[in-house]
Amino acid sequence: MSTPRLYLDQPLAEGREVSLPPGQAHYLGSVMRRAPGDAVLAFNGADGEWAARIASLRKDRGSLMPERQTRPQTTPRDVRLLVAALKREAMEWVVEKATELGVGSIQPVLTRRSVTDRVNLARLGLIAREAAEQSERLDLPRIAPALPLHAVLDGWDGAPLLVGAERAAAPPIARVVAGLPPDLVLSRAWLVGPEGGFERVELDDLRRRAFVSPVALGPRILRAETAAVAGLAILQALAGDWNES
Template sequence: MQDQPRLHCTEPLAGGVTIALDPAQAHYLGGVLRRSPGDAVTLFNERDGEWDATIAALRKDRCQVTVGAQRRPPRSEPGPALLFAPIKRDATDLVVRMATELGAASIRPVLTERTNAARVNLDRWRAIATEAAEQCERLSVPRIAEPVRLPDLLGSWDDAVPLLAALERAPEGEDTRRSAAGWRRDAPPAVQPALLVGPEGGFSPAERGLLARCGFVVPVRLGPLVLRAETASLAGLSALLG
């Protein structure tokens, strides 16, 4: 835990400027943390980096902070994209939080034939990702993209981006899957892939056939055991990020 609150701020950050925080952040500082004018906070975003700031005024859901010196300049935070079939709410929340902490650049729900989550709350996901970025000291918050059906995803995919599909079992015949860690070790460092994780119960036979026909799809394995969907997402990201 950090002694100095760290908040993501979309406003331009520069020394000497005064910024109004959003009502939720104001409530967090005053109502939850019991901070007062004069107390220090840290602000950050991907565009401007990380900055010291001081609470200038704080009342209920209103807070103004004055930006001081820059702590860290902006920098690139490359990472793989995570595409996964939504699962039960608590498990999905865990995936979004941990994927942020592990360094995923973006997160996108993929709807498959066996996806059992009826609704996707993107605002909730974005709030979870933002809070996780604040805690883990990232400068960026992963992009949370709109849901997409698997056939539409594959049909619009950029062939230059490897799509690593986590398959819990080998296709019929010879096992052509690579380990995710082995693929990362052999690939050029500048190449950032995407990891695709299916639903509980795995991809359907038709979906496996569709994946097999896409030249940009790389079948991968995540270990010797069959993993739960949420575990597979986190194990795959860990392997790709080393």
């Protein structure tokens, strides 16, 4: 029987009992059929991962008692995903897979061809939390409110921003990443446009930004959600934590 793993937005320390939110108490008792004394793993994005025991559990109320730290907290690399706001199911899938791939933040952007003008942050946060619990991450990605593309670019911090340019002549993403200085590769971002791609005025604006590098993901046209995940996988394989033991 696998040990349930939960994200808790509370400090974790040996012998310090922590209360469970109603949803997680219900999950442990009614879904996982756990009882007081059973083992649980807990993390909060700051104190590492802890082996704990269920101290109390009744309907939607309960608490855990942390016993020992199983993994220390690590500092994740600054992998950022910027993606045009997609339809609900596609956006949720991207958030789930980006979380599994270790992305540090997700910024929905509004473009001229975006199919929606808002995202459900609460729902996306829940999906990210569940994906982090399942994938054994020690933290959660930050999910920002949707903003117009130009606003995100105007406030950018200058880190390298790779942009999927599927209909324009652009070098392969692997070649561009290999050419970045090592100190800049550690802080990188991946921008994916909407279905149908960016409009010309948006591409012109992107090309004028010194920190932007248009890149290609091969000879085929990819769906936005496919491009988002494919680009992140390439970044993690070439310059991310996939190279770490």
